[in-house]
Amino acid sequence: MEKSMGTNKSNIxxxxxxxxxxxxxxxxxELQQGVEHLNEHGYAIFSNILTNDEINNSIDxxxxxxxxxxxxxxxxxxxxxxxxxxxxxxxxxxxxNDHGIGQSEFMWYIxxxxxxxxxxxHIWNSNELFTSFDGAGCFRDWHLxxxxxxxxxxxxxxxxPFRKPDRCSIQGFVSxxxxxxxxxxxxxxxxxxxxxxDLQFIVDENRLWGDFVSIPDEIIERIHPRLVKCKAGDxxxxxxxxxxxxxxxxxxxxxxxxxxxxQLLRIVAYICMSPLSMFEPDGVRYENLEEFRELREDFxxxxxxxxxxxLELITASRLSYNDKVPLKLNAYQHSLIVEREISPQAxxxxxxxxxxxxxxxxxxxxxxxxxxxxxGRSDTKASISKNPNYELYTPDQWxxxxxxxxxxxxxxxxxFGQVYQGVIKLSDGTLKxxxxxxxxxxxxxxxxxxxxxxxxxxYHVIQLYGICSRIRPPYVVMELMDNGDLKNYLYRxxxxxxxxxxxxxxxxxxxxLALDVADGMYYLSDQxxxxxxxxxxNCLVNGNHTCKVGGNINK
Numbered sequence: 001m002e003k004s005m006g007t008n009k010s011n012i013x014x015x016x017x018x019x020x021x022x023x024x025x026x027x028x029x030e031l032q033q034g035v036e037h038l039n040e041h042g043y044a045i046f047s048n049i050l051t052n053d054e055i056n057n058s059i060d061x062x063x064x065x066x067x068x069x070x071x072x073x074x075x076x077x078x079x080x081x082x083x084x085x086x087x088x089x090x091x092x093x094x095x096x097n098d099h100g101i102g103q104s105e106f107m108w109y110i111x112x113x114x115x116x117x118x119x120x121x122h123i124w125n126s127n128e129l130f131t132s133f134d135g136a137g138c139f140r141d142w143h144l145x146x147x148x149x150x151x152x153x154x155x156x157x158x159x160x161p162f163r164k165p166d167r168c169s170i171q172g173f174v175s176x177x178x179x180x181x182x183x184x185x186x187x188x189x190x191x192x193x194x195x196x197x198d199l200q201f202i203v204d205e206n207r208l209w210g211d212f213v214s215i216p217d218e219i220i221e222r223i224h225p226r227l228v229k230c231k232a233g234d235x236x237x238x239x240x241x242x243x244x245x246x247x248x249x250x251x252x253x254x255x256x257x258x259x260x261x262x263q264l265l266r267i268v269a270y271i272c273m274s275p276l277s278m279f280e281p282d283g284v285r286y287e288n289l290e291e292f293r294e295l296r297e298d299f300x301x302x303x304x305x306x307x308x309x310x311l312e313l314i315t316a317s318r319l320s321y322n323d324k325v326p327l328k329l330n331a332y333q334h335s336l337i338v339e340r341e342i343s344p345q346a347x348x349x350x351x352x353x354x355x356x357x358x359x360x361x362x363x364x365x366x367x368x369x370x371x372x373x374x375x376g377r378s379d380t381k382a383s384i385s386k387n388p389n390y391e392l393y394t395p396d397q398w399x400x401x402x403x404x405x406x407x408x409x410x411x412x413x414x415x416f417g418q419v420y421q422g423v424i425k426l427s428d429g430t431l432k433x434x435x436x437x438x439x440x441x442x443x444x445x446x447x448x449x450x451x452x453x454x455x456x457x458x459y460h461v462i463q464l465y466g467i468c469s470r471i472r473p474p475y476v477v478m479e480l481m482d483n484g485d486l487k488n489y490l491y492r493x494x495x496x497x498x499x500x501x502x503x504x505x506x507x508x509x510x511x512x513l514a515l516d517v518a519d520g521m522y523y524l525s526d527q528x529x530x531x532x533x534x535x536x537x538n539c540l541v542n543g544n545h546t547c548k549v550g551g552n553i554n555k
Contacts, residue, residue, distance in 0.1 A: 101306025
């Protein structure tokens with residue numbers, strides 16, 4: 001193995017010889033095996049996403065984009081001297097993330113290939129996907145100029161372990177070049193996503209910048225990274241919780257004279273896709289899905305390049321007005337912006353529904369007069385039953401004033417909405433730590449959940465403190481469980497490679513947690529409540545290490 005010289009204090013041994021399995025997208029069994037490999041090891045390689053012609057077209061489009069950059073760049077494909085003084089992006093780590101690259105014809109050409117979405121659809125088990133507006137990556141051939149050699153050793157994760165402890169992002173890139181020890185490329189720590197939660201004990205939350213988590217040197221000394229080798233046209237995907245970085249070619253060998261000296265050493269197009277089911281309004285820029293779709297279209301018009309989070313729209317760079325050129329997208333590419341695509345099967349379904357509706361309408365128009373004439377008017381008054389699911393929430397003694405609740409920091413978010421750590425001022429004037437649950441979409445669901453919580457009187461079931469129903473979005477205030485959900489609590493209390501000296505649970509401690517959950521479930525069963533999703537993620541642990549049942553509970 002070669003030593004990877006990086007920006008960290010330690011030199012890390014990288015395995016450049018391992019060859020990872022490549023999974024074909026043309027074979028459903030192999031495609032599923034690739035998804036399983038991703039789930040188990042934190043990364044996977046899917047082969048032949050692009051044909052040779054599509055690879056060549058993509059490279060031509062990249063050079064077209066680079067050559068169209070205005071002064072001071074003046075880049076020319078066949079003149080490496082023009083690659084030297086001015087090169088876009090963050091050249092020392094091989095990233096292209098500015099000058100409209102995220103909305104370039106180059107990036108949209110690759111995003112628009114159906115095999116890319118096919119992989120992400122199998123990963124998320126959904127065809128309703130939004131694409132990221134990511135950029136690209138290029139390594140100039142440092143055999144021509146030693147100053148072009150990129151840095152390595154900047155090991156990191158691209159997900160905040162405090163705000164997003166669970167899997168919520170799968171990153172990826174389509175490679176337009178073969179990647180091996182002669183080119184460098186993506187280095188990943190296999191299985192590291194399984195120990196992601198341990199970073200809560202290792203990194204300082206207050207020093208994190210968004211979702212970028214730099215891995216401390218003391219952790220890097222214990223990891224075993226490997227270069228992910230791939231072929232041109234492959235798609236590499238990895239869990240954002242995995243430790244990874246780019247690394248240059250480890251060997252300084254004489255350049256192959258059979259190759260053109262004007263080729264880039266490595267070219268990749270970064271692509272991430274996330275399912276519609278994970279969408280949550282941010283309450284500031286967009287209040288609902290339609291506003292979110294409109295904002296995404298604005299980003300495309302403004303030629304805005306973003307990070308790998310399709311559902312958060314974090315700007316990396318924006319093209320100046322004078323540099324904009326018309327961008328023409330086909331219907332499929334546009335569907336990746338707004339997540340609206342009508343498949344052939346859907347068109348058939350719509351046709352049948354419309355035809356059936358017209359037939360039914362005609363039957364009613366001509367049949368109703370005949371029925372009325374033959375049977376006459378019934379004197380029986382129609383009775384209307386009230387659907388309990390449509391009942392409006394009525395404030396009661398649980399209602400509290402919004403001014404009595406202070407939100408401090410976001411501690412969780414997902415399909416359910418957001419949860420904030422806060423403080424509630426009780427009726428006697430005392431202050432009490434609390435958790436505040438907010439849901440901007442379907443707020444009535446949250447209020448119905450709170451109505452059920454009013455009936456709980458068990459120490460091992462999450463307790464309700466109050467409800468702010470007269471505001472939008474409404475607040476549901478409940479007891480604060482300092483140690484989070486049981487799933488991540490158990491993760492944090494086991495020894496791992498990243499955290500060998502971390503706290504561990506004794507056998508009696510684990511038994512007590514099980515007894516806590518059992519007591520809560522016995523109470524719910526005795527009171528004729530049904531828990532429809534009992535899992536470790538829906539049980540919470542307080543500061544005294546007591547476990548309580550929460551989640552989807554119904555009468």
